[in-house]
Amino acid sequence: MAIHLAAAVLVTGYAIFLFAHVVYSRYLFIRLGRPGTDEIKTSWKKRLKHTAAQMFGHGTLLQDWRSGVMHLVIFYGFIVLQLGAIDLIVQGINTDWHLPLGGVYPAFTLSQEIVVLLVLAAVLYAAFRRYAEKLPRLKKGWGPAIVLLFIGGLMLSILFTLAAKRVWLGEAPSGYPFVSSFIASQFETFGETANGVMFYSGWWAHLLILLAFLVYVPQSKHAHILFAPVNLFIRSVSPHGRLEPVNLEDDDAETFGVSKIEQFTRNQLTDLYACVECGRCTSSCPASGTGKMLSPMHLIIHMRDHLTNKGAAITSRTPWMPAFAFSGNVANRVAAEASAMDGDKTNDTEFTLELLGETVTDQELWACTTCRNCEDQCPVANEHVSFIVDMRRYLVLTEGSLPAEAGRALMNIERQGNPWGLSRQDRARWKDGLGGGDPAPSIQDGKPFEYLFYIGSMGAYDKRCQKITRAFIRIMNRAGISFAVLDNEETNSGDTARRLGNEFLYQELARTNIGIFNKYKVRKIVTIDPHAYNTFKNEYPDFGLGPDVEVYHHSELIASWLKEGRIRPTMKLAERVTYHDSCYLGRYNGIYDAPRDILSAVPGIDLAEMERTGRNSMCCGAGGGRMWMEESEGTRVNVSRTEQALAVKPTIIGTACPYCLTMMSDGTKTLEADDRVRTMDIAEIVEAALE
Numbered sequence: 001m002a003i004h005l006a007a008a009v010l011v012t013g014y015a016i017f018l019f020a021h022v023v024y025s026r027y028l029f030i031r032l033g034r035p036g037t038d039e040i041k042t043s044w045k046k047r048l049k050h051t052a053a054q055m056f057g058h059g060t061l062l063q064d065w066r067s068g069v070m071h072l073v074i075f076y077g078f079i080v081l082q083l084g085a086i087d088l089i090v091q092g093i094n095t096d097w098h099l100p101l102g103g104v105y106p107a108f109t110l111s112q113e114i115v116v117l118l119v120l121a122a123v124l125y126a127a128f129r130r131y132a133e134k135l136p137r138l139k140k141g142w143g144p145a146i147v148l149l150f151i152g153g154l155m156l157s158i159l160f161t162l163a164a165k166r167v168w169l170g171e172a173p174s175g176y177p178f179v180s181s182f183i184a185s186q187f188e189t190f191g192e193t194a195n196g197v198m199f200y201s202g203w204w205a206h207l208l209i210l211l212a213f214l215v216y217v218p219q220s221k222h223a224h225i226l227f228a229p230v231n232l233f234i235r236s237v238s239p240h241g242r243l244e245p246v247n248l249e250d251d252d253a254e255t256f257g258v259s260k261i262e263q264f265t266r267n268q269l270t271d272l273y274a275c276v277e278c279g280r281c282t283s284s285c286p287a288s289g290t291g292k293m294l295s296p297m298h299l300i301i302h303m304r305d306h307l308t309n310k311g312a313a314i315t316s317r318t319p320w321m322p323a324f325a326f327s328g329n330v331a332n333r334v335a336a337e338a339s340a341m342d343g344d345k346t347n348d349t350e351f352t353l354e355l356l357g358e359t360v361t362d363q364e365l366w367a368c369t370t371c372r373n374c375e376d377q378c379p380v381a382n383e384h385v386s387f388i389v390d391m392r393r394y395l396v397l398t399e400g401s402l403p404a405e406a407g408r409a410l411m412n413i414e415r416q417g418n419p420w421g422l423s424r425q426d427r428a429r430w431k432d433g434l435g436g437g438d439p440a441p442s443i444q445d446g447k448p449f450e451y452l453f454y455i456g457s458m459g460a461y462d463k464r465c466q467k468i469t470r471a472f473i474r475i476m477n478r479a480g481i482s483f484a485v486l487d488n489e490e491t492n493s494g495d496t497a498r499r500l501g502n503e504f505l506y507q508e509l510a511r512t513n514i515g516i517f518n519k520y521k522v523r524k525i526v527t528i529d530p531h532a533y534n535t536f537k538n539e540y541p542d543f544g545l546g547p548d549v550e551v552y553h554h555s556e557l558i559a560s561w562l563k564e565g566r567i568r569p570t571m572k573l574a575e576r577v578t579y580h581d582s583c584y585l586g587r588y589n590g591i592y593d594a595p596r597d598i599l600s601a602v603p604g605i606d607l608a609e610m611e612r613t614g615r616n617s618m619c620c621g622a623g624g625g626r627m628w629m630e631e632s633e634g635t636r637v638n639v640s641r642t643e644q645a646l647a648v649k650p651t652i653i654g655t656a657c658p659y660c661l662t663m664m665s666d667g668t669k670t671l672e673a674d675d676r677v678r679t680m681d682i683a684e685i686v687e688a689a690l691e
Contacts, residue, residue: 004093011208015214019215022218022319023218025317032262033266033268034263036234036265047233050235054381060378060379074123074126081112086099088206092207095169110176113178116159116179123151127148135279136283147220150212157205162184164187166181167187219320221277228274228381235267236383239589240587240588241370241588243539248504257395257501257503271382275297278297280374280377280379282297284373285374293633303387306353356395366402368626369619369621372587376615392500393501396410396501396502405629405630410496410497418460426461434473439477443520445484449482451482451557452484452485452486452517452525453527454529455469456527456529460490465658468661468681483526486516494508494510499625507543510543514540522549527551530583530588530589530656534584534588553656554656555598563597571689571690575606577605577651577653577685580653583623584623587615592614598682599685602686602689603689608648610645610647618640620637620660621638622660627659638663639670641667646671652677652679653677655682
């Protein structure tokens, strides 16, 4: 027994040492990043609440309820079984001992065996989902199978060890531990001695599997068990998708943006090890779903491996323990790269594949529409878009490298304040289509106003989107709203420039616009453009927009005016409408109900929801500056989204964004459905229903 105990202590100590080495190594790799700017001390309660809700409530995971329930069973199963593990392991040292639970102990053993069966069922279902049902988003191969075998082996070792112990020690059958009692009845033919050997064999199997699992976890995708709670807690509590400003006045900065893995923040690097590799991000990504190079999951995985390799060489720490068990994998690359350095620490940052161009390709970065569906689906709160925009910033600000069409759009915005390069002096030409009874007062007239109506480049220059502008003006006039417009003094919001990586141009436009708002003492802004709405509301405060300035999207105001009775749509529109959610209105700002409330208030409209709607709505393909770039890979995103809309047989595809309207209109033309299906903004639909 002394040898048995000594061996158990030594093996356990060695496993804990390996585990600690791996976890500390990855901690050091994360510390290579720069400190973040998010202040945790002032928001720890909010963070703790969010972390607890995601960890124990599985809110995001349950968006796919089948895999969510499966994970819940395994998660809570492991928590419940920890007491049973203590009970079993100590009994391997002292068979007369059990947890001091008194008369409750029999019920405890029953609960343990029920949980074991539930976890086994969950493991079998997980294997079915991955290898039989073959969900495309789930990785196959031995990696995921090893974890399932670990968990299944742990559960089976519990039952068989307890069964052998029951026969060996001559314990009477019991209705509480009913599974092990049944197995024990089958083991009786082997005799007490054989069952004693089986007990210790099972006990060692359980201990070794448990320790192997402990060592394997931080070196696999299951590192999320350790890093996901941390990642959930330290994630940004800023508005969704708000980008961190770049300090362009830093005289010590040699480059702007990110070209090396250590230039990301530590919060971002934690994302890499928190990744579950569940594939939810990639399965929801409009770029990936239409045949583009980008896969958000593989983007994270490749950067994680890059961080591990580079971190190992810089810190001279082996990231894989024990090394022999990981032969043939990335450990070999780490060793080769580290030896290539010949101990020269002056070249630490040059030892390996480049982050940009090799680990992550330009093709991947420019495919992103910044729709945030990947982030909204991620159960561990990874923020993929910030990685992509940070690397775009380097390409644009430091290397001057970007797609030609995007470069032209940025140059036009810089020169003329709009992506087409049309004259600044023609920005107010949209007024030509207004009737005499629909005034659009100029702010320069100096008359009092409540709302500044920011038109945006699409609403000002695009012939089709000008109809949205005029429709909303007629609604405001009908509702008796006091407003003004900037006419030719208006310029671009800068959202396109920022998402394309030109932070310099964005900050210049932001400060120009804020100066104009302050000049005219603007206190309320309304816009038909969700992209301008998002950047005004969530990002302009970083550059001096006062907290007393309220920003509205036109859908919010129309919905409130309908409730207040300021406008009353009485004309019946016998139309079947399906509504497409704008990413920057929905996932970025949580506005899902207002547009639907508006459509429901219009007499005669039959509202039909698409398969992907609300939080899981698919992007139209225009975000992230993609509006100004051609698609050369796979299916066009807007065509794929239009197909989803047409599947519910609408007569109108409704939108609340001029970019979305343009993309969906182009989609209906491409699919030759524009003769039977119209695309209309909610403002146009409401205006059509007003007498």
